[in-house]
Ligand SMILES: [Zn+2]
Ligand SMILES: [Zn+2]
């Protein structure tokens with residue numbers, strides 16, 4: 088290995104658990120094997136494990152190293168230099184491969200995807216679940232988002248018509264005349280520059296003592312009128328319009344991992 | 357004139373006076389009992405003839421207009437939900453408008469939850485309480501249905517109540533329909549039981565009689581149906597209290613009939629104590645003066661172009677039996693106390709027995725029309741106490757009619773908020 092010259096190796100003897108990575112990226116729990124570390128460098132480590140599964144060069148593994156203070160720290164390696172030793176396998180591993188990528192922070196947290204118009208993890212959810220079941224990843228609630236009830240895409244929310252969801256609403260100003268309980272459009276009260284009730288014909292109405300204003304809303308799209316506009320969701324992905332309270336509240340789950348800190352294992356230089 | 361009358365009265369012997377009182381009482385009390393008896397007789401003959409001709413009793417519902425139910429809620433957090441659920445889903449072409457009239461409790465949130473749950477329900481919110489009339493008028497702007505059903509928030513409608521209530525409107529001359537309001541939990545205590553009996557004989561059967569005679573003058577705000585275009589034409593609701601009776605009178609004035617649907621039944625909460633009942637009746641009885649003697653007195657004006665004989669008799673009925681007879685009763689009551697002597701006990705017992713007899717006739721009429729004879733028969737058991745209850749009602753009526761005549765007390769009723777009462781017209 089070329090990096091041997093650049094990064095000198097240091098002896099280390101810690102129990103390890105080794106999980107092969109299947110082609111779909113999930114852990115092969117059935118073929119997990121135990122062993123110990125031999126030595127460690129900045130770019131990789133050497134291991135000695137029970138020869139349970141046939142290892143091949145270039146295979147991707149997740150290696151869990153038991154920590155001095157308890158717990159297991161994981162790192163992903165790619166297999167190099169396999170040597171068989173009476174029932175054991177010794178091999179070198181460089182920090183790379185599927186498991187290594189999975190353990191990077193960016194691939195464990197959900198992010199907004201402009202293509203899908205939704206929040207998503209980079210990989211498939213089943214793979215993350217299996218890694219979580221294997222104990223390598225730990226699910227953590229990152230946030231909550233409201234999504235479209237039909238397609239799960241991200242909606243926008245605004246005040247709109249309760250019947251058709253349109254945001255084309257105009258306000259109607261009404262006057263409630265206290266004396267006769269009449270409620271009508273303010274424009275119907277305006278006669279010759281003063282206010283006159285169209286029902287009881289009282290003139291010169293004074294706001295507060297004779298009448299109050301009420302405001303209602305009318306939809307220009309469907310002609311429905313309502314007292315207050317309602318919160319309407321509009322899906323950016325599938326264009327569905329739905330009542331605000333029908334939005335589906337979804338948990339955004341990320342994954343936490345205890346990652347092998349190689350620098351902490353190396354003696355101070 | 358008045359001195360002649362008092363002179364004539366004082367010249368009478370006590371026995372002659374008693375005979376006069378009895379004659380008056382005979383007209384006052386049994387007029388309902390006897391006319392109901394006649395109505396029951398007529399209906400049973402019609403039923404019997406129908407039976408002989410092989411006609412089945414009641415037909416299905418043939419009329420199905422669009423209906424908008426309006427519920428005005430002012431601090432009704434406990435009752436709004438069950439009331440609304442009692443009508444939802446009982447009629448195919450139903451929309452509902454809830455008006456939250458400046459509630460300060462959880463009514464708004466309960467109403468919002470109902471709006472989210474049921475797509476046919478709309479909520480209108482008035483920040484400041486303006487009273488029932490303006491709340492109805494606001495709802496009227498949003499309703500587009502042919503028929504408006506107004507409901508009180510403490511009332512639960514029977515599943516077929518909306519269907520029953522709209523059927524009389526198939527007749528284009530009918531502008532409003534009164535439903536039968538009955539008492540919920542009648543056997544709770546004596547006060548509710550006596551009211552239950554009263555509601556049965558004066559509303560359930562009484563309104564049937566009044567509507568047959570064409571003088572029905574009230575569609576209870578608890579549950580009633582109105583033709584929307586008629587309501588719009590008369591200018592919507594006016595300031596109450598008694599806005600339900602006022603609206604009915606104006607519908608009649610506009611030339612429409614007021615019908616009664618005895619099987620559009622709903623159960624309402626009634627006062628549970630004598631004090632609460634007293635308060636409620638004091639408010640109700642003022643309407644006889646406010647609307648029937650002042651605001652709508654022009655219904656009796658023969659020279660008016662829109663004069664209708666039915667409207668005239670409606671007013672005369674109230675003037676004679678609810679006002680004139682009220683004062684006559686009290687006049688003779690006081691007179692009897694002043695001229696009390698031992699033989700008068702016979703008279704008291706005799707008139708009590710006469711009252712009971714006529715109440716039995718009333719009870720028979722109730723059971724003839726009843727849909728739940730078991731329940732109603734139980735309520736009718738309170739009958740021996742009914743004369744005492746009637747005396748209680750006469751006391752309230754005396755006070756509220758008098759205070760309305762002299763002080764216009766209904767205009768000080770907190771049923772409407774201060775700023776509205778200060779602005780409204782004094783009839
Ligand atoms: Zn007015
Ligand atoms: Zn619309």
Ligand SMILES: [Zn+2]
Pocket residue numbers: 235236237238239240322323324325326327
């Ligand atoms: Zn969508």
